[in-house]
Amino acid sequence: MQVYLDNAATTSMDSQVIEAMTSIMNEVYGNPSATHTQGRQAKAAVEMARKNIAKLLHCESQEIIFTGSGTEADNMALRCAVHDLGVTHIITSTIEHKAVLDTAKELELKGLVQISYVQLDIFGKADLSDLEELAKRNPGSLISLMHANNEIGSLNDVTKISQIARANKCYFHSDTVQTIGHYPIDLSKWDIDFITCSAHKFHGPKGVGFLYKNKALKIRPIVTGGGQERAMRAGTENIIGIVGMAKALEVASHNVDQKITKVQSIKNYFIQQLEEKIAGICYNGDITSTGSLYTVLNVSLPPSDKASTLLFQLDINGVYASGGSACNSGAVGSSHVLEGINHPPNRSVVRFSFSKYTTPDEVDFAVDTLAQIL
Numbered sequence: 001m002q003v004y005l006d007n008a009a010t011t012s013m014d015s016q017v018i019e020a021m022t023s024i025m026n027e028v029y030g031n032p033s034a035t036h037t038q039g040r041q042a043k044a045a046v047e048m049a050r051k052n053i054a055k056l057l058h059c060e061s062q063e064i065i066f067t068g069s070g071t072e073a074d075n076m077a078l079r080c081a082v083h084d085l086g087v088t089h090i091i092t093s094t095i096e097h098k099a100v101l102d103t104a105k106e107l108e109l110k111g112l113v114q115i116s117y118v119q120l121d122i123f124g125k126a127d128l129s130d131l132e133e134l135a136k137r138n139p140g141s142l143i144s145l146m147h148a149n150n151e152i153g154s155l156n157d158v159t160k161i162s163q164i165a166r167a168n169k170c171y172f173h174s175d176t177v178q179t180i181g182h183y184p185i186d187l188s189k190w191d192i193d194f195i196t197c198s199a200h201k202f203h204g205p206k207g208v209g210f211l212y213k214n215k216a217l218k219i220r221p222i223v224t225g226g227g228q229e230r231a232m233r234a235g236t237e238n239i240i241g242i243v244g245m246a247k248a249l250e251v252a253s254h255n256v257d258q259k260i261t262k263v264q265s266i267k268n269y270f271i272q273q274l275e276e277k278i279a280g281i282c283y284n285g286d287i288t289s290t291g292s293l294y295t296v297l298n299v300s301l302p303p304s305d306k307a308s309t310l311l312f313q314l315d316i317n318g319v320y321a322s323g324g325s326a327c328n329s330g331a332v333g334s335s336h337v338l339e340g341i342n343h344p345p346n347r348s349v350v351r352f353s354f355s356k357y358t359t360p361d362e363v364d365f366a367v368d369t370l371a372q373i374l
Contacts, residue, residue: 008353049246070198073211135168152285153296181252204248208241307348
């Protein structure tokens with residue numbers, strides 16, 4: 001049996017998405033910038049996808065800028081905030097995605113910004129009292145805090161963070177890569193400047209994402225050399241990926257409450273089975289249904305001489321999970337997220353992440369396999 005429990009790293013593509021992309025590959029091959037019929041058809045496909053995404057997120061289509069990844073979108077938000085909006089101070093946390101942390105640190109190294117790191121609670125969530133104090137001391141900052149942490153699953157309160165940002169004339173960017181397609185997101189109710197998306201996190205294709213930019217902001221592209229994306233991102237559009245992403249978000253948004261209930265029940269069952277079969281189990285981050293991603297469970301295991309080969313042992317037994325983020329080109333090392341929440345170094349960690357395709361039988365197999373290895 002093979003059990004895939006690394007859905008926070010990437011998801012399998014939905015069959016409806018594959019069908020939509022195949023249709024585009026077969027029928028639409030023009031360059032969207034061309035003025036002939038094939039070019040206009042390609043342009044229409046891109047713009048229809050943009051319109052459909054905007055409708056699902058309750059924003060305007062002009063606010064969606066297609067990118068090659070969530071990482072590019074995060075880069076664009078931070079770099080444009082500094083270069084075009086006059087930001088000289090960034091407020092973030094030590095457990096953000098590297099797309100945010102490394103970009104902020106590079107900007108700091110160049111002398112363009114100073115960084116303040118907000119304190120975290122025991123679950124890895126931003127301490128809102130400390131955030132408010134930092135924002136008061138540094139008006140006009142860019143606050144960059146992710147909606148949900150990709151390793152431990154803890155959710156930040158975007159609405160309250162936005163209120164703090166606005167009260168102190170700060171800009172607000174949130175990496176929403178782990179939540180778009182998994183929760184209903186209504187940008188007409190979120191007072192926010194930037195959010196980011198990567199299609200492959202919700203059963204769409206890899207290599208495509210987008211940046212939401214509030215229409216009130218005036219920024220310039222970080223990729224130049226063409227007028228694509230309303231002169232916001234040069235380069236011929238990935239038509240196939242864009243259409244696939246729009247379809248994936250459409251599918252993900254259909255009956256989303258039922259999906260949440262179903263996958264949350266799988267996560268709850270996983271927790272129950274772990275606690276019945278493995279002594280000394282505990283968890284990193286908030287694991288409640290209201291405080292964490294229903295798709296992610298970060299498990300802290302008791303000290304064991306099997307720790308160094310645990311993921312390898314799971315792999316050869318057909319259980320595919322992660323030690324944390326899968327966004328570092330396969331690099332194995334200490335997790336900055338676990339360091340940020342002071343996880344004991346003598347305990348090993350496995351991140352299990354679920355999807356709408358995960359079954360109770362797969363949970364049984366995974367937990368039994370983990371128990372046997374330990």
